[in-house]
Amino acid sequence: MSTMIRPLAVSLGDPAGIGPEVVGKCWDHRQQFGLMPFVAVGNPRSLAAVWDGPIAVIDDPSEALQAFHDGLPVLAINSSDTDLPGHPSVAGAHCSLDALELAVGLARSGSAAAVVTGPVSKQQLYGIGFSHPGQTEFVAERCGISPGNVAMMLAGPSLRTVPVTTHVPLRRAAEMLTPGLIEMRGRAALRGLQRTFGIADPRLAVAGLNPHAGEGGTLGTEELDCIMPAIDALRAEGWRVTGPHPADTMFHAAARGQYDAALCMYHDQALIPLKALHFEEGVNITLGLPIVRTAPDHGTAFDIAGQDRADPRAMAAAINMAGDCARNRAA
Ligand SMILES: NC(=O)C1=CN([C@@H]2O[C@H](COP(=O)(O)OP(=O)(O)OC[C@H]3O[C@@H](n4cnc5c(N)ncnc54)[C@H](O)[C@@H]3O)[C@@H](O)[C@H]2O)C=CC1
Numbered sequence: 001m002s003t004m005i006r007p008l009a010v011s012l013g014d015p016a017g018i019g020p021e022v023v024g025k026c027w028d029h030r031q032q033f034g035l036m037p038f039v040a041v042g043n044p045r046s047l048a049a050v051w052d053g054p055i056a057v058i059d060d061p062s063e064a065l066q067a068f069h070d071g072l073p074v075l076a077i078n079s080s081d082t083d084l085p086g087h088p089s090v091a092g093a094h095c096s097l098d099a100l101e102l103a104v105g106l107a108r109s110g111s112a113a114a115v116v117t118g119p120v121s122k123q124q125l126y127g128i129g130f131s132h133p134g135q136t137e138f139v140a141e142r143c144g145i146s147p148g149n150v151a152m153m154l155a156g157p158s159l160r161t162v163p164v165t166t167h168v169p170l171r172r173a174a175e176m177l178t179p180g181l182i183e184m185r186g187r188a189a190l191r192g193l194q195r196t197f198g199i200a201d202p203r204l205a206v207a208g209l210n211p212h213a214g215e216g217g218t219l220g221t222e223e224l225d226c227i228m229p230a231i232d233a234l235r236a237e238g239w240r241v242t243g244p245h246p247a248d249t250m251f252h253a254a255a256r257g258q259y260d261a262a263l264c265m266y267h268d269q270a271l272i273p274l275k276a277l278h279f280e281e282g283v284n285i286t287l288g289l290p291i292v293r294t295a296p297d298h299g300t301a302f303d304i305a306g307q308d309r310a311d312p313r314a315m316a317a318a319i320n321m322a323g324d325c326a327r328n329r330a331a
């Protein structure tokens with residue numbers, strides 16, 4: 001089936017967060033943002049609570065394209081409680097997981113061209129027994145891919161970053177670093193730059209872990225023991241890889257011009273520069289999957305939910321990137 005005749009599936013995320021509001025606003029501004037048709041997956045009541053646009057509850061994703069012109073098509077997940085914006089609940093966590101499951105299933109089955117995931121609360125999901133670090137690893141598992149072989153990329157107009165370790169305590173992140181894990185993430189990032197971003201001969205800059213990339217082993221040895229062997233292995237395969245670079249000096253404008261993505265050792269090393277530069281339009285994309293999955297870079301923002309203050313631009317960027325990547329793959 002052609003990408004052009006399939007909608008994107010957009011899960012609403014936690015019903016008490018800003019996911020429903022930014023998805024509704026994306027439908028409002030669909031022409032301004034240049035968005036292809038999408039179907040929301042979640043509780044229609046959580047949309048109606050924060051957005052007064054037209055909602056078209058549909059039974060089958062094939063109805064989405066026609067419905068999209070007159071209203072926001074929604075495949076309904078009916079949770080037992082009505083969630084109040086800003087007040088997450090157990091029922092809301094179950095609803096966000098059910099919506100994620102259905103939206104990913106639509107992309108896997110080919111009913112949707114790609115999946116865009118709305119923001120969920122990890123704390124809420126962990127509370128109902130969710131055993132994955134985040135949605136990235138959940139989607140990987142549903143696609144039958146080992147979590148080690150996918151990469152979480154944060155992408156903005158002037159920077160792409162990929163963390164080697166994701167949602168683990170910082171102490172544990174350092175312990176988890178091995179040449180094999182760094183090499184796998186680096187390879188997933190490089191292949192993703194080729195396949196998803198169309199960069200034929202991508203350049204990857206690898207960050208060090210320690211101050212000044214270990215200062216020759218005097219401020220830590222992970223660069224010598226783990227990072228350099230991974231760089232050597234990737235170079236031996238013919239990839240253009242540099243590093244380990246001191247992380248404090250690899251994100252200024254001139255440095256960013258030297259690479260297509262930065263491979264970072266832990267979550268905040270990757271996400272702080274990306275969000276400092278591109279919070280309003282940053283996209284989280286999972287590389288290494290048989291389907292396309294994107295998300296806005298921001299979280300549930302419970303502090304502003306229901307106040308009409310949520311900026312939809314990152315969600316719009318995620319929807320646009322999902323559409324572009326799906327079209328690239330179909331071409
Ligand atoms: N893709 C996902 O599902 C993500 C989920 N999270 C989850 O979100 C929850 C809250 O995380 P935080 O660190 O507080 O980050 P957050 O992104 O939810 O909020 C950080 C700050 O930015 C503001 N903000 C976020 N998005 C905004 C938008 N679109 N428009 C206007 N203001 C916005 C919030 O009001 C808050 O002041 C956590 O439970 C975390 O697990 C965090 C990041 C991504």
Ligand SMILES: NCC(=O)COP(=O)(O)O
Binds near residue numbers: 133136271
């Ligand atoms: N900080 C990024 C984030 O929380 C998104 O992670 P994921 O749920 O997409 O794996």
